[in-house]
Amino acid sequence: MSTESLVPERKPRFAAWLVEPMLANKSTYMKVGLAALLINLFGLVTSLYSMTVYDRVVPNNATTSLVALTIGLLIVLVFDFILRTLRAYFIDIAGANVDREVGQRTFQRLLSIRLDARRGSTGQLTGLMRELESLRDFLASATMTAIIDVPFIFITLLVIGAIGGWLVMVPIVMIPIVVGAGLLTYPALDRLAGSVMNHGLNKSSVLVEAIGGLETVKVINAAPLLQKRWLEATDSHADSSLRQRLVATLGVNVAATAQSLSYAGIIVVGVFLIADRHLTTGGLIACSLLGGRAVQPLGSIAQLLSRLTGARTAYQQVNAFMSQPSEISESDQLKPNKLQGLIEFRNVTFRYPGAKQDALKDINLVIKPGERVGILGRIGSGKSTLARMALGLYQPTDGLVMIDGTDLRQMDLVSVRRHVGAALQESVLLTGSIRENIILGRDGIDDEEMLRVARLTGVHDFVGQIANGYDLKLADRGEGLSGGQRQSIALSRALVGRPSVIVFDEPTSGMDMQSEEILIARLAEELADRTVIVVTHRPSLLKLVNRVLVIQDGRIAVDGPRDDVLRRLTQPQRAA
Structure with missing residues (x-):
């Protein structure tokens, strides 16, 4: 199955979205480093304790010294336990803080991404957001602990050298073997991590598509097609995952073998050093314990190398997304407190990404404040695109879209949309109550205003017949409600708060004629003195407008007063 890869093709820029939250928690990471230093120093105590017992206590039967040494060791072990717990706690705290900040930034970027720059399907973007978990596991897991412990290998080697002399060469020889195995397997792991992630995103894409359109899938009998795609994605993902685990296992096995060889090598060499009186029995035991500690952090890194490559791949993909x-521009944008409602298109041309022809061509249009404009045209003529550009959902390829005399690109779109009510073709409702879907958490919208628009759009007529009323919890996208009911709720949230600009795109396509007539009669007074854009195929909705545009092949073919335009459109039919 051919799917779009989200792996970036260019080198990502500086990842401020990740580095800045980590720097903000640098004090916590410094505590982690200090705890790691003390833990590794305490780790040396056990080896020195064994050496002292075998070299001093056993030959002299010094039980009093044994008791004193054991009490000291127990005290060290208590502090070691406390420090290990604190280190894990600090890593989790830093990871949670970074995860919250990074999650906030990435979700904000997801909500503010330009639609003309969006890459990947809904399922792929959903899977990509889940890859943040890979980064969090890396920043708050045993991987971070292992990396912190690596520099202390040199301290352990220095102690082995001080006790056993040339015996230190045994773990020194093992270290390059472990590192070499990791370096040899890393390119393959890195490549396979990207493959595993892309195949996982493909699975997510098929899954989201199937769940989101389950009713349609059943009706059109598309289950066999989606089942085939799911199996293909599952097989590809399983194959890549299997190869990734096999390569990772090689590094882990080499590290385990090297650790055993280090222990055995120290014992063998140590026996000859004892025979030559260059090493004591206690020194040999201490060095054998320290030898394992020297190689162990590298073994942990080898074991977690697949997670490291997964985190790196996730970072690359999320960074490309960011x-x-x-x-949202990095420079200061204008944040209007209100809109007059003047909308201008100046020589606007627009082409959808990947399209071979323009959706809009050389559009010049002025909609005055308080003017109500209807847009007509055949399917694919560009009328919905025109409405979406007025909402700032797309930026023009050429030309300017202006609100109140200001380029829309210079304005904060969040602030602009507070004063714009929109109901598009597809009435997508959010999970939550009917009340939440109308108010959307906006300040200054009380129950009185909600009830006003609910009565206006007809929502109040059917909510009174539903259990729980406005507190009824809706399923995904408002499933369980009819198309007309969903449109009524969508119209309510567009009109609540009395926005100065209204954009409707086929707002009554799911309603019956009687409901539509009642709604139009109510809207006639509601929309007075507001700037209104209505995209429609239904002549009945043109009662709400005083000006009509006809879009043909991306251009404005007809523009004029409503009655004049309708007369011109009907005259050829009468002549025929």
């Missing part, structure tokens, strides 16, 4: 163009 580098995509956003509606």
